Amino acid sequence: MAHQPxxxxxxxxxxKGGTTALFDYLSDYPDIALPSEKELHFFDDDARDWAQPDYADYHAHFPAPDGRPSGEATPIYAYWPGALERIAAYNPEMKLIFALRDPVxxxxxxxxxxxxxGYETRPFGWCIREGRERLADAPPQLRRVYSYVERGFYGAQLERxxxxxxKHQVLVLKSEDLRREPGPVLGRVRTFLDLPPAPAPAPRESHIGPQSGELAAEDIACLREVxxxxxxRLETLTGIRFP
Known part of the structure; x- marks a missing residue:
């Protein structure tokens, strides 16, 4: 390997799977090294020269190595084409954490x-039906916006x-477990990172989005079928099942 990860x-x-809450919880532990900001968007940056990647500006976000697990949180990595392959090339021993929420x-x-x-002006029902066709011709920034349905294909993502x-380098969590009982979930994360048990931080809610409107029954049924x-596939891979 030409670089030291x-x-x-x-x-x-x-x-939208609770990654902000998880990042905030982990930030409370002094034996975990995290950058000051969430979502560095390094491995999903298609403008970089991935044939000869330079990791200097990425590493600049982190403290000098001191034996602590060092990580960051950018939840699009699971979905964005090429991101997982770039991560594997950077560090084949990388440990990956996924917090999954009911895809609907x-x-x-x-x-x-x-x-x-203000990035989306069309109604949700249209977006999850006819609107999926927009992804084929959309520029990269709008593919990030319009991928309402596509980001929920967790089984396909985890197969990649x-x-x-x-599998021992992958930890899959349910976001509702983190929300309801953060202590046991954080204990699993610490074990995964080879850290000893520690008191769980106080429960919190992070990054609560807009709460207006109601999800229509016909849209739920449509997405359940999709x-x-x-x-x-997800249940076969992980044992996790959503309604």
């Missing part, structure tokens, strides 16, 4: 965020993960 774990997915709820939360920002990394095969 500094970062040895990533919260790599998923957007995740899609709805994603749409509400983009609608509140397990093709690149052994995700049916992938949900079975």
């Amino acid at each position: 500094l970062v040895n774990f990533l919260i790599a997915g998923v957007q 709820e995740r899609a709805w939360s994603h749409w509400r965020m983009e609608h509140a920002r 993960v397990f093709a690149l990394f052994p 995700y049916q095969a992938d949900s079975a």
Whole structure:
């Protein structure tokens, strides 16, 4: 390997899955090294020369190596084409953490965020049906916005993960578990990072998005059908099942 990897774990997915809360919780532990900002968006940066990548500016976000696990949280890594392969090339021993949320709820939360920002003007029902065709011709920035449905195919994403990394380097969590009982979940994360038990930080809510509106029953049914095969794939891979 031509470089010495500094970062040895990533919260790599998923957007709107509780990654901000997880990052904030881990920031409370002095024996974990994190950058001051969440979402460095390094491995999903297609403008970089990935044939000869320079990691200097990435490493500049982190403290000097001192034996602590060093990581960051950019939840698009699980979804963005090429990101996982770049991570594997950077550090084949990287530990990856994924916080998964019911994909229907995740899609709805994603749409509400983009609608509140003004990036999305079409209704949710249209976006999850006809609007999926926009991804084929959309520029990269809008592919990030319009991927309400596509980011929820967790089974397909984890198949890519397990093709690149052994399963013992991957920890898959449910965001609702982190929200309801953060202590046991954080204990699992610390064990995964080879750290001893530590008192759990006080429960918190992080990055709560817009709460207006209601998810229509017909949209729920539509997405349940869309995700049916992938949900079975996810359950086979991880044992995790959503409604």
